[in-house]
Amino acid sequence: MNGRPAAGPIPRARGAATPASADAPPVAGERASAWPTLRLRHGVVLLAALLLPFVASPFITFQVAAQSLVLGLIALSLTFLGGYGGMVSLAQMTVAGIAGYAVAVLGTSSSAAISLGWPWWVAVPFALAIAVVAAALIGWLSVRTEGIYTIMITLAIGVAFYYLVLQNYTVFNGFQGLRELKPPTVFGVNWRAPVPFYFLCLACALAGYGLVKWVVRAPFGIALQGIRDNPRRMAALGYHVVAHRVAAYALAGLLAAVGGVLMAWYNGLMTPGSVGTGWLINILVIAVLGGMRHPIGAFVGAVLFVLLQTFAIDVIDRERFNLVIGGVFLLIVLCSPDGLLGLWAWLRARLGPRRAKTSPTTRRQA
Secondary structure: OOOOOOOOOOOOOOOOOOOOOOOOOOOOOOOOOOOOOOOHHHHHHHHHHHHHHHHOOHHHHHHHHHHHHHHHHHHHHHHHHHHHHOOOOOOHHHHHHHHHHHHHHHOOOOOOOOOOOOOHHHHHHHHHHHHHHHHHHHHHHHOOOOOHHHHHHHHHHHHHHHHHHHHOOOOOOHHHOEEOOOOOEEOOEEOOOHHHHHHHHHHHHHHHHHHHHHHOOOHHHHHHHHHHHOHHHHHHOOOOHHHHHHHHHHHHHHHHHHHHHHHHHHHOEEOHHHHOHHHHHHHHHHHHHHOOOOOOHHHHHHHHHHHHHHHHHHOOOHHHHHHHHHHHHHHHHHHOOOHHHHHHHHHHHHHOOOOOOOOHHHHHHO
16 A cells, blocks of 8 residues: 555554454454465365255255355455454445445346346456445445444445435436346356355355455454554554555445345345345444354354344244344343354363463473
């Protein structure tokens, strides 16, 4: 970035918390490999994800697993912004909706008078580019604020986009939206089928997760975390704070945009309800449930959210689903501010084998 010094460690803000686990983001000033360390549990989770469609029913594969991956990918964009950049944005579902509407308008849908009918390999890249530009503009408007003001600005942008697509019939077809959005048939594979669509979502989720894990260990990610901890000190060192934050919004927008395209194909339509205020809040709930300091937390929170959304009606009325989500959210946040993964780390520390503490003298003798 502009004016970046040639060398020297990035300072950590005074009083900044040290990550509690190996999966937590590396703090500024610590040396970390650009590539994440693969552990046995990563292989186990990956193997389970690959075998799931062959042992689960098509309903679980498509309705639960695939939807969790899509929502988790969108929530991952918020986790990246909030956990590593210190910027909580409520406009990530808006960015995903922009990508979904763009692929519907540029591609094919039931509204032939609106959709341009471009082939998927042209419509999808253009949709992603439009969403990334929109995310960068949202970031440019909001990065000069902090805390509640950033949340309010991004929420206002999300609400404004909702009313735009609700009232505009020329481009977005108003309340009815754009329907019959189908994934393309490539190599003779129907990607709308449960198993192929699940693997498509899994590939995108793994790519997004790997990208975030790599970026946060790269120089840009380390600088972004330094800006999160102490923006004034980073500016004094010559780092362009606004440029780094806007670039973070653009990268998070790419993740949300991929999730938005998958969301449009999953639902088979794009309507104003897809980008309503409820979904703006749901993405934040998903990210917080899993843990904002862990990229994998976005997918853990998404799994819990989708399971409650799918099976809570067997216990409670559908109209009271938000009450169940709110109760679970409060319970997890009160027990563990770092979400489910923070609670899991606490349980491992309490129930796992305790390591013997050695003094500096003992370590030197060893």
